[in-house]
Amino acid sequence: MKSNRGRRRDMQIAADNGDRLSKLPNDLLLNILERVGTLDAVRTCILSRQMLKLPTMLSQIVIDLSLRDLVRMNGVVADVTDKILSARSPQITIHKLKVKFLLSPSRCLSIGKSVARAMATQKLDAAEFEILTPRDFQNCTEAYLLLFAAQLNNFLHACPDAFAGLTRLHLQNMRFAELDITNILITCKRLESLCFVECDAGICSVLNVEHARLVEFTIAFGEFKTVELSYLPKLQRMTYNYWPCDDNPLVLGFVPQLSELNLTNAGLSDKTLELSQLLANVHTVRDLYLNFHSEKIWVRPECSWVLAPVLAQLRTVNLDNLPEECDFAWTMFFLEAAQCLEELCFTVWDHKCCRESQKSFSKKTDVKWEPSSIHFKHKNLCKLTIYGFQSDKNFTSYIRRTMKTAVNIQEISLHDRKVCKICAEKFPQMEARPSSYPRTDEEKDSLRKKIAAKPTMVASPAMIHFPS
Known part of the structure; x- marks a missing residue:
């Protein structure tokens, strides 16, 4: 136990340290106070007579x-x-x-x-x-x-x-x-x-x-x-x-x-949205974000000759919360239509707690799309990012196809599934699918070589990254 003298010394040291703040120049104090909420700044200034006027100077x-x-x-x-x-x-x-x-x-x-x-x-x-x-x-x-x-x-x-x-x-x-x-x-x-x-x-x-x-x-x-x-x-x-x-x-x-359009919907009806119609009067969109709420795909893949005029300025596409049972090949229609596209990112996630109803879990989500030309090449896509990647044919075939089409691609970033504790608590009876995400360096190297193993593949396995 400390003596009374020791406690008084500690209290004096604490007071001296606390008072150092009020001895700083006003411009520096204001810079510090503006980094916290105003109510916290007011509470701080009440403790020192020298700082009482500072809140009126923020x-x-x-x-x-x-x-x-x-x-x-x-x-x-x-x-x-x-x-x-x-x-x-x-x-x-x-x-x-x-x-x-x-x-x-x-x-x-x-x-x-x-x-x-x-x-x-x-x-x-x-x-x-x-x-x-x-x-x-x-x-x-x-x-x-x-x-x-x-x-x-x-x-x-x-x-x-x-x-x-x-x-x-x-x-x-x-x-x-x-x-x-x-x-x-x-x-x-x-x-x-x-x-x-x-x-x-x-x-x-x-x-x-x-x-x-x-x-x-x-x-x-x-x-x-x-x-x-x-x-x-x-x-x-x-x-x-x-x-x-x-x-x-x-x-x-x-x-x-x-220049930036963000759309989110569960798409529980049979209707689909046509981008060519939505953007008929707008040819300036550079960033497009579509969130599917882990339900069906509610945007319709369209022919490149229809979409190309309205997507002429498109640079980035983010497709969020795609259902895990979905075939991803349909997303290639963005590459065909948007010649200036530089980044494509999508997240695959059966985020159950955000779905509209448990009945919708069994909804079929496959979207059919066929390329207009098997020889199509895209020259501007430089980055592909996938969250929720798994080492199955659906993902690997899609990546291989993208690498073959995007001849100047520089980076492919593959992340593990996201985790939601609320999903596990709200739907304990629904087991999560076993993960096949590569964990060890050996598994990652093997998968890189497998994806880029085709003789016609120009891209290098070194551009494939596993940041998770």
Whole structure:
């Protein structure tokens, strides 16, 4: 046991070490504080008299708590936002302001008024609202969806100046009236990024989007029959996850700068999506991400002469959560159609806990495709990446075929299966397929030689890597 004198010495050393932080120059302290959340920065500064004014000097104000913490601290978020913004010097630019908060009428009004005043009196480069609801979607009846939309509308009408200055807006769990979303877009004049999660304008509603400055648009779930991007001259990134209807879920109108398209769906119906139709007015997509949710393949392989014009700029393709029983040969249609494609990546994963229903596990997923020419060569593909690789004929034949077609390929990266503990806990009766991924260096070398053993193969076994 230490003596009282020893404990006092240790306490003094700890105090001296702790005080070293406050003795640093302000610019260095601000650099450190901006690397943590703003609430943590405020708590840190309270401990030192010399640091009390630093929160009002931050150039980045980020209040980003979990839903659980917001339920307890939504009032604190409103108070801290008001105190920091009201005490700031107008000469210090706010490069980033992000406030995540619960949709609560009184607290929202406080935050909105504080942000509006800051926008009117200070230099503010980017401002973001992420507005959560006190109930998650599983516990949201239609009455709650309508209530939350009405509360958001009231907030918008009470604080139009705050919304007019936003550059990013994230909303969830709201069912709007017919013209509400249009009104949001008109009010948020500076908006560059918009995210709707479980938001819509009613079951089988049509969303028509026009905005002069929107760069990024994300929709997840919701009950839109069709989303029409009519006029978005600056849109670069579009994400649409889990649309409920099959007929034209997404219509791309005037989107001349669209370069990244992300689509996710389970594809439980018999309908398939034709990229030639979806991208008929858009020939600028460089990055394409398709997530099949471990279900059936819902995109239709098409002839190269049909797809080539719309995929002329395509550089990367990511195909995520392909079911393990799927024949991968159909993915070669991307090589035939996209002559400039440089990277192809796909993940094979029977991710059971994310599937729509246990009944769908037995669904057949084979997609038939035949090459237009057996002599076709692709000159730009340089990298193939596969997650969930197994040493069976389905994989090895596909890799061999790709190596033969992509004459300038430089790297083939083969990763092991992903593991999901939730799948094992939720479906203990469904045994995982035995893994045949190579483990030892000898197994990997043997497989490399086997894949590249054909006399006509130009590619070298050395380009095949097993990073797992």
